[in-house]
Amino acid sequence: MDIEQLRDYCLSKVDATEGFPFGEDTLVFKVRGKMFLLVGLNNDPLQFNVKCDPDKAEELREQYDAVKPGYHMNKKYWNTILLNGSLSAKLLREMIDDSYKLVVMSLPKKDREGLL
Numbered sequence: 001m002d003i004e005q006l007r008d009y010c011l012s013k014v015d016a017t018e019g020f021p022f023g024e025d026t027l028v029f030k031v032r033g034k035m036f037l038l039v040g041l042n043n044d045p046l047q048f049n050v051k052c053d054p055d056k057a058e059e060l061r062e063q064y065d066a067v068k069p070g071y072h073m074n075k076k077y078w079n080t081i082l083l084n085g086s087l088s089a090k091l092l093r094e095m096i097d098d099s100y101k102l103v104v105m106s107l108p109k110k111d112r113e114g115l116l
Contacts, residue, residue, distance in 0.1 A: 036103040050099035
C-alpha cells in the first residue's frame, strides 16, 4: 500500500475528511471531526497511526514487527504501522476499518447515524 492507496481507502469511508492540522508533513483523516488515522509523509518507510482496541493492539504488536506502539499517541489505544511490505493489504485495510469503527462508536449517538 502506498500513500495514494492509503489516502483513497481512508477517503472511501463515509464522511471521512483529510487535512493537515499538525503541519504539512502529517496528513490526518477524520470522521465527524475525530481522528482515525494519521500518516507522516516524510517517513521512509511510510508509516501511519491507527486507533485500536487495547487488547488487540498488544496482540498485533506481538505478532508483527511492523506494528509498534503509537508514535506520539496514547500507546494503549494507538498503533504505528510501518508500510515495509511485511503486512498484507487485507490486514492494513482491517486495521484502518477497526480504527474508523472505534472512532465512530465513540461519537454521540446522533452523530453515528449513517456511518456504519
